Amino acid sequence: MVGSLVTRPGQVQYGELLLGAGTPYRWRGITGWEDLPALDSGTAVRSDAHGAFPGGLLAQARTIGLDGLVIRAPRASVGAVVGALNAGTVPVEDERPFVAWLDDRGPLLAYARATRRAVPATLGYRLGTITGGALEFVATDPRRYELAARAASSMLPASEAGLSWPLAWPLSFGAPGSTGAVTAANVGDADTHPVIEFRGPVVRPSLTNIGTGDVLEYDIALAADDVLSIDTAAGTVVLNRTASRIYTATSRSVPEQTFTFPPGTSTLHFRAATGSSDPAASATVRYRSAYW
Numbered sequence: 426m427v428g429s430l431v432t433r434p435g436q437v438q439y440g441e442l443l444l445g446a447g448t449p450y451r452w453r454g455i456t457g458w459e460d461l462p463a464l465d466s467g468t469a470v471r472s473d474a475h476g477a478f479p480g481g482l483l484a485q486a487r488t489i490g491l492d493g494l495v496i497r498a499p500r501a502s503v504g505a506v507v508g509a510l511n512a513g514t515v516p517v518e519d520e521r522p523f524v525a526w527l528d529d530r531g532p533l534l535a536y537a538r539a540t541r542r543a544v545p546a547t548l549g550y551r552l553g554t555i556t557g558g559a560l561e562f563v564a565t566d567p568r569r570y571e572l573a574a575r576a577a578s579s580m581l582p583a584s585e586a587g588l589s590w591p592l593a594w595p596l597s598f599g600a601p602g603s604t605g606a607v608t609a610a611n612v613g614d615a616d617t618h619p620v621i622e623f624r625g626p627v628v629r630p631s632l633t634n635i636g637t638g639d640v641l642e643y644d645i646a647l648a649a650d651d652v653l654s655i656d657t658a659a660g661t662v663v664l665n666r667t668a669s670r671i672y673t674a675t676s677r678s679v680p681e682q683t684f685t686f687p688p689g690t691s692t693l694h695f696r697a698a699t700g701s702s703d704p705a706a707s708a709t710v711r712y713r714s715a716y717w
Contacts, residue, residue, distance in 0.1 A: 428524035428572050431532050437491065439539065439562065440521040442513030444491065449506045452560075453493025458525055461717060462487045462567035484717075487567035489523065489537060494558030496544070503553045507544060514539035514560060523562055524572065533716060534572050537564035566658070568615050570713040578709040579607035579695045581627070581702055609691045609710050616685040617715035618658035625651040627706035629698035631677070634691055639684050645673040649705060657684045686712060 430438045435446035437455070444450040467480025498506040517538055526532035541561035549555040582605035611617050623630040625647030633640045643662065647653055653670060654663050660682040662671040671681075695708035 426572075427522045427534060428532050431524050431526050434526050434528055436526050438522070438524045439537070440513060442510070444560075449496055449498045450510060451495045451497070452491040453495075454491075455525065455527070456490040456492060457488045458527070458569075484567040487535065487537075487564040489525075489535070489562045489564065491560040493556075494544075494560060496555040496558060498553050500551065500553040503550055503555070507555070510544070511542070514542045516540075520565065523564065532572055533569040534713070535564040535569050536566060537562040568617070568715040568717065570617070570715050571613070572713075574711055574713050575609070576709060576711045577607045577609055578707050579605055579693070580704055581605050581695060581697055581706050583702065583704060605695045607693045607695065607708070607710065609686050609693060609712060611686045611688050611691070611712070611714045613714035613716040614688050615715040615717045616687050617712050618656075618682070618685055619710045619712035621655040621657070622707075622709045622711070623647060623653040623655075624705075624707045624709070625649050626701075626703045627697045628701040629675070630706070630708065631675075631696045632708055632710075633694045633696065634684070634686075635694060636689075636691055637687070639679045640677045641679065641681065641684055642675045642677045643670065643673040644675050645670055647706075655681055657681045 428438055430436075430441070430443040433446060436448075437444045437452070445452060463485040465483045465485060467482070469478045469480055471477055496503070496506060496510065520536040520538050523535045523537040524532050539560065540563045541559070543559045544555060545557045547555065609619065621632055621641065623643070626649045628646045629642065629644050630647065630653065631640055631642035641655060643653060645653065645664075652665055654666070655661070656663075660680070662669060662674065662681065664670045693710065697706065
């Protein structure tokens with residue numbers, strides 16, 4: 426599980442490397458974690474009046490620094506401890522989970538890569554104490570997320586069975602029907618991108634965010650074993666984990682990367698083509714609450 430090594434405030438986990446309280450690697454401060462990331466502004470200066478026209482604000486990558494790094498170990502093993510730090514912060518192609526727990530709010534998650542490591546080679550090696558080190562990480566997605574992923578599912582709308590005739594006591598209205606609605610609660614303060622899975626059998630599945638009016642709809646027929654997965658952060662639409670089907674998006678669909686859950690509760694409606702009403706069909710959303 427992501428962040429499984431983090432057990433108390435004052436700890437940071439990057440990949441499988443644990444730093445902070447209870448480890449040989451102590452740090453005095455963390456920068457860029459609680460800060461608002463740098464913003465690119467689309468604000469345009471007015472040519473005919475004072476001020477400017479407000480434009481969109483887009484966050485840049487988040488740079489995180491661990492400053493005042495202190496490494497302590499027995500003199501006989503300080504090299505192995507430094508080697509473990511070096512191995513855990515090598516340049517990598519794919520971002521790794523970065524989890525920081527600072528206070529009573531609990532741990533938060535980002536995905537980052539180590540971009541800088543400074544370990545002063547001083548006489549501290551002889552004493553088993555190295556001071557003045559630093560680490561730097563860059564998260565291309567500047568948002569921070571809760572550790573536990575959330576999920577919610579819905580079937581297609583289905584009416585209730587109603588009363589059976591002749592009437593018998595006690596009255597039975599049959600099994601409850603499905604409204605085709607599902608709610609998603611983003612308890613953070615930033616928009617979050619969900620992953621959506623449509624499972625067949627269903628024809629032309631769609632999901633509508635009632636609050637924003639955004640729709641994702643795909644002109645495709647899914648068999649009982651088919652899964653159409655939409656990663657709205659990556660902007661991909663994949664059938665059965667192998668084949669892209671992004672070209673099946675209908676004219677009602679918004680671009681995948683614009684389909685987000687804003688802070689608060691989003692109400693979503695799962696629908697399909699007329700006549701497509703198999704109760705085995707479903708739509709599932711998976712997401713994490715997001716924070717700036």
